[in-house]
Amino acid sequence: MTNKRNYETFIPAFRRRILDIAVLIFLFGILYACQEEEGTKPPIVIKSNTEYLKFNLASANQLTISQDEKNSYSISTTGGDPYIMTQGISRMRHPDSVVLSFEYKSSKSIERLQVFFGPDIAESRSLFGPSLTASSGWKVYSAIMPKELDKFSWGKPGDFLRFDFGTESGVNVGIRNIYFRKMNAQEIRAFEEEEARIKREESIQRAWTEYLEANYASKISEVRIDPEAVTITGEYAGDGAFSLCEVMPADTLVVMNSFKHKIPLDNRSFRITLPRFVTRNGLNYDRLLSRWVIVKESGNTASIDSHARYTDIIAPRQSMPPGVLKSKKGLGGFFMNSFVNDLDLLGITSITINIPITAMMYTYPAANTIVHEYGGKKYYFSKNYLNGIDSALKLTVSKDIVVAAIILVQKAAECVDPEIGRLLQHPSYTPEGIYTMPNLTTDEGVNCYAAALDFLASRYNRPDNAYGRIHKWIMHNEVDAGLTWTNMGRKPMMIYLETYLRSMRICHTISRQYDPHSEVMGSFTHSWTEPVELYSSKEMLTAMQQFSIREGDFQWGVAYHPYPQDLNEPKTWNDTKATFGINSPLVTFKNLEVIDHWIRKTENRYLSTHKRTLWLSENGTNSRSYSNDDLREQAAGFAYAWKKLSLLEGIDAIQWHNWIDNRTEFGLRIGLRRFPDDETEPGGAKPVWYAYQAAGTEREDEVFEPYKSIIGIQQWSEIMHNIIP
Structure with a gap:
């Protein structure tokens, strides 16, 4: 969201x-x-x-x-x-x-x-x-x-x-x-065609599951990208003819039975260096985006004999310092307005910022645009739109605030350039989607999407910080609620997730050229084992980890949204679907211990060693009105959440949403400040604002003290729980 x-x-x-x-x-x-x-x-x-x-x-x-x-x-x-x-x-x-x-x-x-x-x-x-x-x-x-x-x-x-x-x-x-x-007859034919499509996709779903479970005899152990070359290291086992084959982003690996781009292997252990850039379908293609697989050929058939491998090592173009969090306190959906002093007043050390790439991208030199060339094609970006992003990020970089950009792709009807919409809207997009999964089914679509990410990464990762800085990339929005927020139609989970992972990988490899510390993050609702629409966040995260183990791990993190079970109800401690078992239906502020437990487990770590980043990147408690009781309950909900997350080592930061109450959010008042057009106190700081300000300071316990009685506790230690296996 x-x-x-x-x-x-x-x-x-x-x-x-x-x-x-x-x-x-x-x-x-x-x-x-x-x-x-x-x-x-x-x-x-x-x-x-x-x-x-x-x-x-x-x-x-x-x-x-x-x-x-x-x-x-x-x-x-x-x-x-x-x-x-x-x-x-x-x-x-x-x-x-x-x-x-x-x-x-x-x-x-x-x-x-x-x-x-x-x-x-x-x-x-x-x-x-x-x-x-x-x-x-x-x-x-x-x-x-x-x-x-x-x-x-x-x-x-x-x-x-x-x-x-x-x-x-x-x-x-x-x-x-x-x-x-x-x-009628036409509808019957359409029905039968759709039924056939569903069966094909169920077959692909099974193929991905089998692929992850398979133990292949051959293996690619490393893929390295240098400025002008790509080097693939591996070994094959068994008898027969083997080849190293390239899988491009628009390819669906598990249904491929022929491979255009292959190199015969004659040594069981190999180290092959190839040109990084090649001409493909009229594009200057960067093999940074490819994955590689060993294929065994017999007659006219070919079958994969290893898991595919993405790029492991990327030689950076420049040196950039890592973003360092000074506290766990952040703001979600940051934008320039008259309240930007809140960054200092509240002690903010991290923010998220929405970047719908299709709101500023053109295929032609529209008025007041910046040209960016990628893959041998030129794309154009609106200076007016960029000015807003630049202003926000130049301010945050001056304050050493860590920034995560939320990358969104609008449906074609909302894109500023219809041609960009045609290129980037997923072909299976359905009308209930607010945003679309990027179209990674064509080389043209991949190049357009990669160009947008390359432009942003190059602009906001410069040693001089001329336009500000982006440290992390939150890929799309709430993918477990993908029908609404990252739509590519109703797909079996593995098909949907593998597409999402390709999007994450493209951003990861492109951004790491400019910033060796760059990190991509997956966005999820408060769903855990209970699907919010088609999928649950836990099943998707588990499968993401499986893909990472099989295809070469990369440093992805989790951007979680643990809103209360009922978004209107700030008393999150009453959430009935948030339990303290590892298979809780939901993870809300009430049971943050569950996702903290998951993120810290060895099998879920990056390379089994490094804890993955976990941000609570969008969440808040609501004040049903501006009455004193409702405002106090909202603040109590935050105090409850903060006391938990401040003690949970697996949670790195929280970004409160909304910063300011928004009239378009159907009556919710989840901001730290009142509506900007409130009749009595426009944009006024609510009690939750003062609680947020005190959090993490020596005044925390003093300011939080009145909220214990609302929660129904004597000591804050009462809200902490052990996880039930």
Whole structure:
């Protein structure tokens, strides 16, 4: 979660737990047809023997609704959580009626249409659909969902739907003729094609699992990058013809049965030096990004005979001092504003800063841009956008503050250059995503993504610190909630994670050229063993460690978000899903001991020796209002968290989010300061601000003392717990 937080995190019901539906064939509405009828309004055609769904007008929430004709309604949204339920159906749905269809028109696009399948209203029984595009004429909207209807056993008399119309007020929607119908021939073909795709991906998922579990006879032991050369060292075992093969970032290793770039091996132990730069598909390709594998060939077939190996050693272009944390206290989502003195007043020693690369990157020389050449191609970056980043980072570098950049990729529709959007939006992106996984399926996409990272690393890692400094790179946002925050569609976990790791590796190898101490970090929600959407953070972290062991370890860290179980509720010590077992459903402020235990275990360390960095890079407690009681509870939540994390050696820092209350966060007040436009005290420091200021100083116990009674303890030692195996 970044400064722009998704709505289901913040609405009162906290509709955040989305069903693990990796096994489902279709995202609601991923296959749909929209046809716009311009001009004269077509008549409503009432089909005989069809049961049209009717809205229960009394169930409207944050919207107004009127019935125009028998099956036609006019809706106006009035808040950030507009929804309405239908009446229960009167007869059993026919088994072949699996396409939800209706006609609509809308004054604005609605990007996040969500449908719940009642009578049990729960995230686990809901699906997101594609956007309803703005239209003054009627469009037909169809969503194919046979697997979902079967999974939810929906279609009995009395069952109903709940429609959630996005997150914005002031949208006028017309909707009519809501019903379920049979698939047509085209939809049947699409359904079958999608089913085949799912089977292919399940096969790839199994292949990655087998790859990690395999014990190959051959091995690549080291890959070294020098300014003009790459050197690969290894050995093969067994009889037959063996080759050293190059795997480029756009390749999917486990499905490759032929290799274009190979070198025959004739010595069982080898050390091969190759040119670092080669021409590939019209690009000046840097083998820094490649991994290498030993392949055994027999006739016309080839099979891998080792785990692949990424670059281990990178000769740096320059010397840069490491960033050194002076304390555990930081701020999340830093930006320049009138309160920047808080850096000194609060004793801040680390920050995160959001950098959506697609908000400033062009393929052509747009006005007021800086050119950057990478891979033989030129890319252009907005000076105006960079000025904001420069100002923030020049300030932080002057104060020796350690900085982590959060690298985000916007969906194509939001990119400043549509061509950049085409290159970088993942081809499997689906509409519920706020951000996308970068497109690493094409050489063009890889080069564009690498160019952005190379530009940032070269600009913000200079010995003179001319533009400021970036020490760490948080790769994308909350990847265990990838459907929302780093979207590449519904993929089996191994496919999704391996793509994410390629993104991390690209950033790692590029940034290490400019800063030998640079570190990439994976971003995760407070999920631990309970998936927040499709995956859990623990399963992803465990698999990341397995990939690192097999393919050459690299110094990645963890950027964790241990918000309270209910983000509205600051009394995190009451979190029921945060236990003190190693398989706790969640890790929140209540049970930070769990992730501290995980990060310190030998098998999870970098090269089994060095503890990986663990930042609590986005988290905060909420004040439900600005009443004295609510403000004190918010401060008590922080005091509780600080007393824990200050004693846990595995946790290196916390970056509080939000710094300042934000009106766009659906009523939450998780900042250290009030809303900037608050009527009584604009941007005023809240009690949690003073608690944050005192944390880690000699005044800590004095300032924290009143919060013990709120928590219900006599001594702070009472909040610490041992981990249950």
